[in-house]
Amino acid sequence: MYTLNIDTQAFIKQHWQQKPRLMQQAFVDFEDPIAADELAGLACEEEISSRVVVTKGEDWDVIQGPFEDYDQFGEDNWQLLVQAVNHWYPASQPLVEAFRFLPDWRFDDLMVSFATPGGGVGPHIDNYDVFIIQGEGERRWKVGDKGQHKRRGNNPNSPLVEDFEPIIDVVLKKGDVLYIPPGYPHCGETVTLAMSYSIGFRAPSQQELLSELADSLIDTNQGHKRFTSKDEPSSPGLISQAHQQGIMDLLVQLAQDPQAYQTMLGKLLSQNRFELDICEGEEPLSSDDLIDAIEQGAIIQRIGGLKVLRLEQDNHARLFINGEVYPLPDVKEDVLQLLANQVSILPEQASELIEQPTLLAVFTQLINQGLFYLADDE
Known part of the structure; x- marks a missing residue:
């Protein structure tokens, strides 16, 4: 039903995690897998992650769902974002299947957006790969180059950045796809009432890996090896470079031992960030x-x-x-x-x-x- 009109292997070699790419009419005769009113219905549910972003000049207000109605937001300058729609709406799964030329462990979720004219989320930088697919309507997207971009409000933890010089400036139409790797600033603004789809892919951070590895070692009662040395520094208050490296090499040894990390990796990478639509039956199946x-x-x-x-x-x-x-x-x-x-x-x-x-x-x-x-x- 959804077939990407691109050479996927060439894309992986030339663009994946390297540079943005605009793919006009990557989906020929694209049909929205979900209607705006159905998306609004999902955002009524407590267990589904949703939010409305309201544009206010050069600022944005974020209101977390669930939502019962949208009259308060008016007719323009806002958008509804619903995460993990593929968990809750089976008809969206064929769109996800089109991107399974990339491994499942990287896949995060399908986020769907309904946006009114002027709606957007402001210039920001993501730490994951994203494919933005345009459905009904039109949205203008700008993408900047990698570099040292000033965080908005000088907040180092904020994904929002100050305005940037675009290397891509385009109005996406139905069936167009824009790929943005991590680290590239981008922002979107809605031209007409629009449906958009974001397919996200992410990998674990060093913090996540170390935390999961530590928990796994404790659970399995592994990782008891301690640092030993033959040479000691002449100064009692000094941690020598050789000792620093030798201690950290204990972690390197764990990273090179499949028995130490494979189970941890399998568990970590098979988890989801968003709640699943678990469908247990009323009676156990034999x-x-x-x-x-x-x-x-x-x-x-x-x-x-x-x-x-x-x-x-x-x-x-x-x-x-x-x-x-x-x-x-x-x-x-x-x-x-x-x-x-x-x-x-x-x-x-x-x-x-x-x-x-x-x-x-x-x-x-x-x-x-x-x-x-x-x-x-x-």
Whole structure:
């Protein structure tokens, strides 16, 4: 349904995490996967992250959702932003699929925006990659070059920056896509009533990695090695350069030991920042129930936004799903690959897979946890 009209491998080599790119008509005959009133309905829900940004001259007010009505905001100079729409609105998943030429572990969420004329969020810098897809209406986007950009209000923690000299200045029309890597300042302003879609990709920071690694080492009772040395500084109050480096090398050794970091990475990278739409059934499903459903043509389907990941050169047969480890002893690598790559498992495939008792038990568990569900084969 949504096919990117670009050479994705050339894009990765020439632009990905390197420089912005404007892709006019990257989606031919683009259709909005969600209507404005449906988006407004999602923003009524307590568990869904939403906000309205109101433009006030050279400033912006941010009001956090949920929202019951929008009359207070008037007819211009504001926009509604709803995060993780792919978690809650299944019809948006095909748009996400168009960007799976990039790995799932990087994918953050699909944010959808409805904006009135003059609505925008101001010049800012993100620490993640983003593809901005234009739906109905038109929005003007400016992108600046990397560099030392002054933070607005001299606040080093604010993503907002002062105005910049644009290297891209364009009005996006339906089907156009603008890619912006981390570190490039950008801002958008709505020309006409508009729907926009932001596909975000992010990677963990050093802070996140160190925090997760420390927790993992404590949980698994690893990381007890201490620094030792043969040479000591002549001055008692001095920490020598050799000692500094030797102590920090303990962390380097952990980073080079898959036994120390692989489980931590799998758990961390399979987590979501935003709440999932967990769909537990009223009654637990038995393995026999699952077999019967598949025989009757049911599809095994992931809930929106769920990450199912495997590690290359893993010493264990397992998958990482939503921050947890799912051991799959005796399951072959090609099956693990299928489970990690396919969002839907068709009845024919499912029938073969559940012949393995391990997979039958895990599928039953995942459905009862509300992470997968049974859908009709349309």
